[in-house]
Amino acid sequence: MIRAEGLRKTYGDFPAVVGSDFAVEGGEIFGIVGPNGAGKTTTLKMLSGLVEPTDGVAEVAGYDAGDPEMRRNLGFLPEESPLYEDMTPRSYLRFFADLYDVPRAEATERTERTLDRLELAHRERRLGDMSKGMKRKVAIARSLVNDPDLLIYDEPASGLDPLTTNYVLEFTRELADRGKTVVFSAHNLYHVESVCDRIVIMNRGEIIARGTVPEIREEYGETTYHVFTTVPVEGSEPDTSAGSATVEAGRHRSVVSDMAAVDRVRERAAADGGEVVDIRTREQSLEDIFLDLASGTTPEAGSERGRQQTEPSADGVRAPSGGERPETETVQATPEGSRTERDGGSER
Numbered sequence: 001m002i003r004a005e006g007l008r009k010t011y012g013d014f015p016a017v018v019g020s021d022f023a024v025e026g027g028e029i030f031g032i033v034g035p036n037g038a039g040k041t042t043t044l045k046m047l048s049g050l051v052e053p054t055d056g057v058a059e060v061a062g063y064d065a066g067d068p069e070m071r072r073n074l075g076f077l078p079e080e081s082p083l084y085e086d087m088t089p090r091s092y093l094r095f096f097a098d099l100y101d102v103p104r105a106e107a108t109e110r111t112e113r114t115l116d117r118l119e120l121a122h123r124e125r126r127l128g129d130m131s132k133g134m135k136r137k138v139a140i141a142r143s144l145v146n147d148p149d150l151l152i153y154d155e156p157a158s159g160l161d162p163l164t165t166n167y168v169l170e171f172t173r174e175l176a177d178r179g180k181t182v183v184f185s186a187h188n189l190y191h192v193e194s195v196c197d198r199i200v201i202m203n204r205g206e207i208i209a210r211g212t213v214p215e216i217r218e219e220y221g222e223t224t225y226h227v228f229t230t231v232p233v234e235g236s237e238p239d240t241s242a243g244s245a246t247v248e249a250g251r252h253r254s255v256v257s258d259m260a261a262v263d264r265v266r267e268r269a270a271a272d273g274g275e276v277v278d279i280r281t282r283e284q285s286l287e288d289i290f291l292d293l294a295s296g297t298t299p300e301a302g303s304e305r306g307r308q309q310t311e312p313s314a315d316g317v318r319a320p321s322g323g324e325r326p327e328t329e330t331v332q333a334t335p336e337g338s339r340t341e342r343d344g345g346s347e348r
């Protein structure tokens, strides 16, 4: 559906997008993620034909981005969507349907159906008197008046409360399920993770990672094993959660990067008369991977050449990191057996 090759935009001397290559398949939800100023909006505008690329190719459904034929089949949602404050949702959407020459009956039917799906109440209220969430829903409905195959949404959930955000994201998923192609930008990785089929992460105008969320996790994320022992072993530190209602006091934690190192911790603990009482697998959250990539701490991030593990000591034991980071999955392997838990981000 979309092909971007060597897509580049400079404003004066400033390189906003330095040469992007990606493709988006029909029916896919494709996320462009990055910090402020990464080049997301510029990329979306180039795909929509609103900004002329300095160089490279932006092709949509076989047309050059910006070709009138392509624009007829596009719904664009800008990051800020000022609406005509004195209009009502109905009159506003009818106005845009007329601009697209959608027959009146068809426009009314489509508009009402979309507003039903978006659960927009107060359809005769002045837009100027509506909440931000309601206005965003109307803007989304506007992007659909011409029933386009391609939707390009710039930060669709920006500034919305969690409930409305979920609503908008679910709606986006629904659109893709109905065969539409959706490209959207976001800051919040949780949104991207829950909705997108594939993502690219941009920083300073450059794509620094790409793939499905599991692929990005696999390539750039780091898995560590937290081994809890009854005696200290070299490199371990007292378990700060020990002594709580659920965790016995006096435990020590070693953080290692592979199972061989786990075995070494086990052997050392046994040599000192102790034992391993708990092992937890911790995967970096997408948010952390993103922060590492964006801040350049993930080696070779800028060139998409993959990651390099934080260097463990010779025996694979690392000092536990000071701050606990949220994680996505915890596998507990106690001496009695093992179990896998989804814990939504905190250690148990």
Ligand SMILES: Nc1ncnc2c1ncn2[C@@H]1O[C@H](COP(=O)(O)OP(=O)(O)OP(=O)(O)O)[C@@H](O)[C@H]1O
Residues within 6 Å of the ligand: 011, 014, 015, 016, 034, 035, 036, 037, 038, 039, 040, 041, 042, 043, 079
């Ligand atoms: N019309 C313009 N003239 C000059 N510089 C611009 C223009 N539009 C964008 N830029 C610059 O290009 C860079 C990328 O901007 P862009 O809006 O694409 O980033 P973004 O990732 O969408 O950021 P945000 O998340 O803050 O919306 C920024 O440094 C921005 O200041």
